[in-house]
Amino acid sequence: METASKISIEAQAHLHVAIIMDGNGRWARARGLPRGAGHRKGVEALRQVVETAPELGISHLTLYSFSSENWRRPPAEVRDLMGLLRFHLRSEAERLNQNNVRLRVIGDRAALSSDIVDLIDNVETETRDNTGLTMVMALNYGGRAAIAAAARRMAEQVAAGLLDPRAIDPDSFGGALETADLPPPDLLIRTGGEQRVSNFLLWEMAYTEFVFFDTFWPDFGGRDLERAVSEFRGRERRFGAVGV
Ligand code: IPE
Ligand code: IPE
Ligand code: MG
Numbered sequence: 001m002e003t004a005s006k007i008s009i010e011a012q013a014h015l016h017v018a019i020i021m022d023g024n025g026r027w028a029r030a031r032g033l034p035r036g037a038g039h040r041k042g043v044e045a046l047r048q049v050v051e052t053a054p055e056l057g058i059s060h061l062t063l064y065s066f067s068s069e070n071w072r073r074p075p076a077e078v079r080d081l082m083g084l085l086r087f088h089l090r091s092e093a094e095r096l097n098q099n100n101v102r103l104r105v106i107g108d109r110a111a112l113s114s115d116i117v118d119l120i121d122n123v124e125t126e127t128r129d130n131t132g133l134t135m136v137m138a139l140n141y142g143g144r145a146a147i148a149a150a151a152r153r154m155a156e157q158v159a160a161g162l163l164d165p166r167a168i169d170p171d172s173f174g175g176a177l178e179t180a181d182l183p184p185p186d187l188l189i190r191t192g193g194e195q196r197v198s199n200f201l202l203w204e205m206a207y208t209e210f211v212f213f214d215t216f217w218p219d220f221g222g223r224d225l226e227r228a229v230s231e232f233r234g235r236e237r238r239f240g241a242v243g244v
Pocket of ligand 3: 022023024192
């Protein structure tokens with residue numbers, strides 16, 4: 001009995017949950033507030049989710065924070081989002097350390113301003129040895145761009161005579177992605193009512209289970225996360241094989 005429950009807890013303790021945190025703007029509009037107010041409230045929701053995640057057996061939490069397409073928004077909103085990011089990166093390092101959270105950032109840093117890149121480097125270094133939750137922030141991230149970058153890296157190795165093209169397969173290709181050291185997401189949550197992927201972890205989500213919420217991201221809380229995880233646990237994952 002004791003052994004069985006131990007095994008089931010262990011089996012649950014390595015979940016990778018990815019979240020498309022959507023609906024900040026609509027949350028604000030519904031209240032007659034500027035979109036920025038929704039983004040600020042969204043950061044509070046994020047804090048709560050990060051704190052609840054480990055209790056649910058989540059070891060990795062990947063958060064879509066700014067997509068490579070979000071530059072298409074009005075410049076004032078982009079500035080607002082970047083300002084919020086700066087503030088968050090400056091103020092959160094200590095809290096992340098207190099919670100034993102390791103921060104990783106994925107996405108193309110080249111287009112981010114240099115002070116933000118420095119802040120990212122600092123927080124990644126300061127939290128590197130934390131052994132609790134791994135929080136992955138996708139910033140200026142696009143799934144297609146990530147795949148193209150991996151293809152470019154492999155092509156460069158082939159051109160340099162370091163790689164035999166016949167050695168390119170899903171395993172080695174996955175190893176060339178910047179997410180190579182992360183497990184693939186088990187569960188994707190998208191809030192805000194839309195049911196699409198919006199160029200998030202395209203390669204990595206080949207067998208991810210999706211759970212959608214109509215709730216706008218600023219209203220999302222620990223309870224909702226728990227609901228999504230419990231729905232996930234009720235699913236049968238077959239990975240192309242025959243069910244039990
Ligand atoms: C998600 O909320 C946050 C980011 C994309 C940065 P949105 O800003 O997309 O909110 P909606 O979808 O317009 O409501
Ligand atoms: C996806 O949301 C990106 C983030 C949550 C950071 P969007 O609001 O940008 O996606 P679309 O435009 O509705 O597909
Ligand atoms: Mg949106």
